[in-house]
Amino acid sequence: MKLGEAIAEIMRREGVDILCGYPVNHLIEFAAARDIRPIMVRQERIGLHMADAISRVTSGRKIGAFCMQHGPGSENAYGGVAQAYGESVPVLVVPQGYPRRLAHIDPNFNSSEAMRHVVKSAEPVVLAAEIGNIMRRAFTRLRNGRGGPVLVEVPTDLWNEEVGEVDYAPVMATRYSPDPAEVKRAARMLAEARRPVIYAGTGIHWARAWDQLARLSALLAAPVATSLGGKSAFNEEHPLSLGCGGVAISAPLRHFLDRADVIIGLGCSFTETNFGVKMPQGPRIIHATLDPMHLNKDVRAEIGLIGDAALTLEALLAELEPLVGSPRDPAPAAAEIQQVREPWLAQWMPKLxxxxxxxxxxxxxxxxxxxxxxxxxxxxxxxxxxxxxxxxxxxxxxxxxxxxxxxxxxxxxxxxxxxxxxxxxxxxxxxxxxxxxxxxxxxxxxxxxxxxxxxxxxxxxxxxxxxxxxxxxxxxxxxxxxxxxxxxxxxxxxxxxxxxxxxxxxxxxxxxxxxxxxxxxxxxxxxxxxxxxxxxxxxxx
Missing domain, CATH: 3.40.50.970 (Thiamin diphosphate (ThDP)-binding fold, Pyr/PP domains)
Known part of the structure; x- marks a missing residue:
């Protein structure tokens, strides 16, 4: 088996059935031979955006993949890789590389070096026989921990090198839970809060923790806001929905954040950005995130819960239910939301x-x-x-x-x-x-x-x-x-x-x-x- 055939076969075993790309990258032909559908774009950034969406819409159960030519193709692709990195989206990126004898010669663009700070990992294929290990590392990083693009660069002089039969099994996807002692502290703080607000991020989608989020809101009668990335994690027709936060936000969202005594961020990074909602200074913050590097990055947290959003919510609900008992009455919070929303919406109805x-x-x-x-x-x-x-x-x-x-x-x-x-x-x-x-x-x-x-x-x-x-x-x-x-x-x-x-x-x-x-x-x-x-x-x- 040739190297290109081995890469395509590993991708097929990992469930990749679409490869977005732009030639020349020989993976396109090797993948098509194994019934992986190639989608050819007009410019590289769009192909990465398409692969990005494949991963998003399936919550990472299918990994989007993109390949491009060495040199100008890889240079053009940089923006799409950076976008996926900023949004924490797992995408397999397979640039063709210059022949090994030229890969490190100026001014040749070396993807595994130039893109290293906008990917989760970047690895060039140096020995064709190592492809099983290289792809296993790549897919393990794609399926575990915080999302992000993973790059495997294949020098153009290696595609047809013989590697023998592929000994490869699909990698596992693991999840981890927060410290039980911190979960107890968080549960106590939420149970005692007078005006808790839930702020849900993209991590709810990746963990498919939609039902658990709704259960937490119902138990506490707590209003739910989302980030732009978290939008649709909570039904926005629900009486306790505050909508999403970006540059533009609803009046109820601003009203409840500013008057909260406790804000719990679930599956979010609390990243400070011009395109996100500004967190108020007063409330106590519980920050539940998959990545410990998010803690105290932009918002000071009193409690940190590190783990998968679904597992975190299950643990939190198990601790909260004995403290709270039956679900609290949502009517007061729902009425307040409606009281704030109506004049705000009326103000915008002439434009709408x-x-x-x-x-x-x-x-x-x-x-x-x-x-x-x-x-x-x-x-x-x-x-x-x-x-x-x-x-x-x-x-x-x-x-x-x-x-x-x-x-x-x-x-x-x-x-x-x-x-x-x-x-x-x-x-x-x-x-x-x-x-x-x-x-x-x-x-x-x-x-x-x-x-x-x-x-x-x-x-x-x-x-x-x-x-x-x-x-x-x-x-x-x-x-x-x-x-x-x-x-x-x-x-x-x-x-x-x-x-x-x-x-x-x-x-x-x-x-x-x-x-x-x-x-x-x-x-x-x-x-x-x-x-x-x-x-x-x-x-x-």
């Missing part, structure tokens, strides 16, 4: 239901939410205004129906996420919401959706402007129109072979969405281009 043309983006997203079947949707935002316009108002109802992100905010991320989500969950309506800035970065890969038969629905908010930058670029805008953007993206979608519509009339928003849904059911990718106003209002609280 605006009859104006150009269309208000809030109206487009409000109509979208009330047209699709949210229980059977996977939706994601993009960087900038689309993220801030959708995240406070969209109510996710089922786990992993919203792919949120925000520690690093690369424009154009959402398209690949929607495409990867559709590959992982073909029964779902998969939607990405983006603006005319983001489509400039990755829009050519709508052609990939057409060519590879990935029927997503892409919702584009086009205001012909970098509207979010208008306040910070007044001189350059006035003198040189530096924030102007142009394009007919619905026509682009049609030219690629997809369904493209441009919508300008508020009365046509819902009919266009319904037509788009029907096209996706027929297997056709859809791009709906809504011509919108230069809306800059955001629910910053």
């Amino acid at each position: 239901t605006s009859p104006d043309a150009p269309l208000n983006p809030y109206r487009v997203l409000w109509d979208l939410q009330h047209t699709v079947d949210r229980d059977n949707v996977i939706i994601t935002h993009d960087a900038g205004s689309p993220r801030d316009q959708i995240s406070p108002f969209w109510k996710s109802t089922t786990p992993l129906s919203y792919l949120g992100w925000g520690k690093t905010t690369q424009l154009g991320y959402g398209l690949g996420l929607a495409m990867g989500a559709k590959l992982a969950a073909p029964e779902k309506l998969c939607i990405n919401v983006w603006g005319d800035a983001a489509i400039g970065f990755t829009g050519m890969d709508f052609e990939t959706a057409v060519r590879e038969r990935i029927p997503i629905m892409s919702v584009l908010l086009n205001n012909f402007s970098m509207a979010i930058e208008l306040k910070v670029m007044p001189i350059s805008t006035e003198k040189y129109r530096s924030t102007d953007i142009s394009g007919d993206y619905a026509a682009m979608a049609r030219a690629f072979g997809g369904h493209g519509e441009r919508v300008t009339d508020p009365a046509e928003i819902v009919p266009a969405i319904r037509r788009g849904i029907e096209k996706t059911r027929a297997g056709i990718p859809v791009l709906l281009e809504f011509i919108t106003s230069k809306e800059t209002a955001v629910s910053r609280l």
Whole structure:
């Protein structure tokens, strides 16, 4: 067996059935020979975003994989690897490397060296006979502990080297629990809290701890907020939901965080970022996380619980139930949430239901939410205004129906996420919401959706402007129109072979969405281009 065959066979045994990539990387052919479907993208970053979504949507039960050419392909891929690292997503990255005699010669790009600080581990193949050990280490790191991309670089002169038969069994996925003494302390603090708030992060999705989260909330009658990454971990139609925290947040979320006496962060890092909710200084903090390096990084914690979110919650519930007895009455907290939410939502309803043309983006997203079947949707935002316009108002109802992100905010991320989500969950309506800035970065890969038969629905908010930058670029805008953007993206979608519509009339928003849904059911990718106003209002609280 040749080295390339061995790598593909190991990937197949580990459950990898899709390989995103861009040639030349000889793994593509070796993988196809073993019935691993290759998905060829138009640029490397999108392929990584697709692999990222495959891992997310399956909670890491399937590992997304991406391969690329040495040199320029690896250089182009750097941003996608960094994004996955920032979001703690396990992705197998297999760059082709320069021949061994050139791998360390300047100025050749050496992926295992250059990407080392944005991956969980990076290892070049030096001896072909060691491939079993190398891949075992890679998949063990992918399936255990905090997520992150893992890189295995294969020099181009090694692919056809004979390695014999592969002696390889799939690796185990382990979980670990927090210190029982600290769990007891945390349970006591929560039982005695007058105004506890639960803040749930992405770790709830990776652990599939959705039911345990709901049980904790019910037992304590505690309101639940999520990070952008944790959005959809808790049903946002639930009376105790506060929504998610990003740049834009709901009034109930800010109200309850600021008045909490205890905040328990579950499956979160509490990372300080411009794109996340700011934690108040007063409350006592319990921090439950998989990675001990998160403790006291940005927020001072009084109690640290290190372990898998599901195991942590099970242990916490076992300690809490005797202390609390029966579930507490949720009515007072639910009534307070509603009391704060109603005037906040009323303030935004003129935008959410605006009859104006150009269309208000809030109206487009409000109509979208009330047209699709949210229980059977996977939706994601993009960087900038689309993220801030959708995240406070969209109510996710089922786990992993919203792919949120925000520690690093690369424009154009959402398209690949929607495409990867559709590959992982073909029964779902998969939607990405983006603006005319983001489509400039990755829009050519709508052609990939057409060519590879990935029927997503892409919702584009086009205001012909970098509207979010208008306040910070007044001189350059006035003198040189530096924030102007142009394009007919619905026509682009049609030219690629997809369904493209441009919508300008508020009365046509819902009919266009319904037509788009029907096209996706027929297997056709859809791009709906809504011509919108230069809306800059955001629910910053």
